[in-house]
Amino acid sequence: MNKQGKLRIGSSWRDTNEHMEVRNPANGERIGHIAQATEADAQAAVDAAYQAFSKWSALPANERSTLLLKWHALIAEHREELAEIMTLEQGKPLQEAAGEIDYANSFIQWYAEEGKRVYGETIPASSANKRIWVTKQPVGVAALITPWNFPASMITRKAAPALAAGCTVVIKPSEETPFTALRLAELAEEAGIPAGVINIVTGVPGEIGGVWQRDARVRKLSFTGSTRIGKELMKGAADTMKKLSLELGGHAPFIVTEHADLRKAVDGMIASKFRNGGQTCVCTNRIYVHESVADRFVQLAADKVAELKVGNGLDEETDIGPLINAAAVDKVLAQIEDARSKGARVLVGGERVTDLGNGHFVQPTLLADVTDDMVCMSEETFGPLAPVTTFRTIDEAIERANGSPYGLAAYVFTEQISEAVQIAERLEFGIIGLNDPLPSTAQAPFGGFKESGVGREGGRYGIEEYLEVKYISLGL
Numbered sequence: 490m491n492k493q494g495k496l497r498i499g500s501s502w503r504d505t506n507e508h509m510e511v512r513n514p515a516n517g518e519r520i521g522h523i524a525q526a527t528e529a530d531a532q533a534a535v536d537a538a539y540q541a542f543s544k545w546s547a548l549p550a551n552e553r554s555t556l557l558l559k560w561h562a563l564i565a566e567h568r569e570e571l572a573e574i575m576t577l578e579q580g581k582p583l584q585e586a587a588g589e590i591d592y593a594n595s596f597i598q599w600y601a602e603e604g605k606r607v608y609g610e611t612i613p614a615s616s617a618n619k620r621i622w623v624t625k626q627p628v629g630v631a632a633l634i635t636p637w638n639f640p641a642s643m644i645t646r647k648a649a650p651a652l653a654a655g656c657t658v659v660i661k662p663s664e665e666t667p668f669t670a671l672r673l674a675e676l677a678e679e680a681g682i683p684a685g686v687i688n689i690v691t692g693v694p695g696e697i698g699g700v701w702q703r704d705a706r707v708r709k710l711s712f713t714g715s716t717r718i719g720k721e722l723m724k725g726a727a728d729t730m731k732k733l734s735l736e737l738g739g740h741a742p743f744i745v746t747e748h749a750d751l752r753k754a755v756d757g758m759i760a761s762k763f764r765n766g767g768q769t770c771v772c773t774n775r776i777y778v779h780e781s782v783a784d785r786f787v788q789l790a791a792d793k794v795a796e797l798k799v800g801n802g803l804d805e806e807t808d809i810g811p812l813i814n815a816a817a818v819d820k821v822l823a824q825i826e827d828a829r830s831k832g833a834r835v836l837v838g839g840e841r842v843t844d845l846g847n848g849h850f851v852q853p854t855l856l857a858d859v860t861d862d863m864v865c866m867s868e869e870t871f872g873p874l875a876p877v878t879t880f881r882t883i884d885e886a887i888e889r890a891n892g893s894p895y896g897l898a899a900y901v902f903t904e905q906i907s908e909a910v911q912i913a914e915r916l917e918f919g920i921i922g923l924n925d926p927l928p929s930t931a932q933a934p935f936g937g938f939k940e941s942g943v944g945r946e947g948g949r950y951g952i953e954e955y956l957e958v959k960y961i962s963l964g965l
């Protein structure tokens with residue numbers, strides 16, 4: 490494949506003098522190249538979005554909804570093509586990629602409807618000669634910056650509510666996985682979404698982000714990615730007081746109490762830990778098992794982890810694809826080595842995969858006898874590493890789980906409802922999976938406490954991020 494990505498600015502697909510290569514993480518082969526935008530290109534994208542805003546925001550919500558549903562239909566029609574593009578550039582198994590296309594599309598469907606329910610309110614005034622109205626209106630041009638791990642759903646989880654609210658957008662996808670976003674933009678154009686409503690700019694992140702940060706016409710910044718970059722963007726947004734949505738890093742605890750159904754808990758851990766090769770911000774990162782059931786849990790888990798097949802995502806037998814790049818592999822191997830040097834037992838895996846050509850592969854790994862001083866118990870792994878430690882009391886498990894600067898997702902497996910509720914209420918995390926390893930869904934609020942971010946995406950909360958509240962007081 491030799492894809493050539495161009496910039497989507499206004500009604501044009503614009504090439505540039507400079508280009509950036511995109512490679513397949515499964516074999517290192519060149520997939521193609523993308524345009525490397527200049528600062529003028531990044532500025533032109535804001536110009537186009539700003540110019541399109543007045544007309545797009547003035548459309549009745551049901552007309553925006555109709556156009557979003559046409560986009561939804563085209564994405565569904567091109568599901569397999571989009572999934573293959575995603576697997577080639579990101580590496581996840583084809584079936585997971587297709588599942589992500591469905592997940593991405595569910596946000597478009599949800600917000601096509603939600604946009605028609607942006608309600609205001611009237612409030613009883615404190616004097617007879619006044620009336621109080623509250624209305625909501627779109628914030629304006631929104632800048633959306635997205636990561637490589639979910640190349641489709643991180644675009645639509647932002648763009649769908651933004652467009653439904655009446656905003657126009659400038660999008661910078663990850664330079665590692667740009668082709669999924671560019672194909673989505675082509676389908677949006679085919680659906681009849683007007684030029685300038687969706688603009689896509691690829692290139693050097695800091696240069697593009699810098700232009701958008703400095704431009705006061707950009708009223709909203711929605712970012713998904715690392716906490717480090719999120720903090721930088723938060724500081725930069727202050728100069729023009731942009732509204733912010735930050736979906737940042739996570740370090741999810743997975744608690745298995747003595748009352749858990751262990752087979753259910755092991756299956757849940759496998760699903761939460763190894764989805765996308767462990768490269769999700771809500772993946773289980775540390776596993777706390779009550780000491781009375783730990784040996785049995787570890788035995789069952791070892792059998793399941795050993796069955797996971799590593800390979801090219803295009804191979805239908807593959808469970809675990811490549812990590813996104815060589816640095817990601819080095820980070821996981823370093824965490825394994827650190828744990829091993831501090832006394833952890835490697836029950837399964839633990840090594841780089843060397844018989845799969847030039848891909849970035851790590852064996853799915855299960856560690857036992859893990860202690861809290863090991864790096865994997867405090868730093869986000871973003872790879873197929875499952876460290877298991879034990880606890881004696883629920884209070885201890887909750888204290889250790891909460892002892893993190895992150896607060897995105899946490900999981901609890903127990904068959905005792907009262908125990909489940911008490912633990913869930915005490916955990917300091919924005920998303921809690923109770924016997925559920927995969928809570929993410931379009932209708933529910935996704936987001937974290939503490940350094941995992943600001944704001945929520947999904948559900949009725951997600952569209953509020955793209956609206957301003959206006960209070961009108963009428964004197965009679």
Ligand SMILES: NC(=O)C1=CN([C@@H]2O[C@H](COP(=O)(O)OP(=O)(O)OC[C@H]3O[C@@H](n4cnc5c(N)ncnc54)[C@H](O)[C@@H]3O)[C@@H](O)[C@H]2O)C=CC1
Pocket residue numbers: 634635636637638661662663664694695696697698699713714715716718719721735736737738739769770869871897941942
């Ligand atoms: N909370 C959430 O929903 C998610 C959080 N993440 C976190 O992100 C990390 C992995 O994703 P990455 O893509 O490596 O994160 P990253 O933060 O390096 O990059 C994310 C996006 O930001 C862009 N970017 C990087 N530096 C920038 C700058 N100075 N100005 C403007 N844009 C810039 C990148 O090009 C990419 O498009 C992990 O820490 C993971 O936990 C990733 C996905 C979802």
Ligand SMILES: O=C(O)[C@H](O)CS(=O)(=O)O
Pocket residue numbers: 638639642643713768769770771929935
């Ligand atoms: O970027 C991510 O890791 C996603 O937000 C995780 S999910 O929404 O697919 O669960």
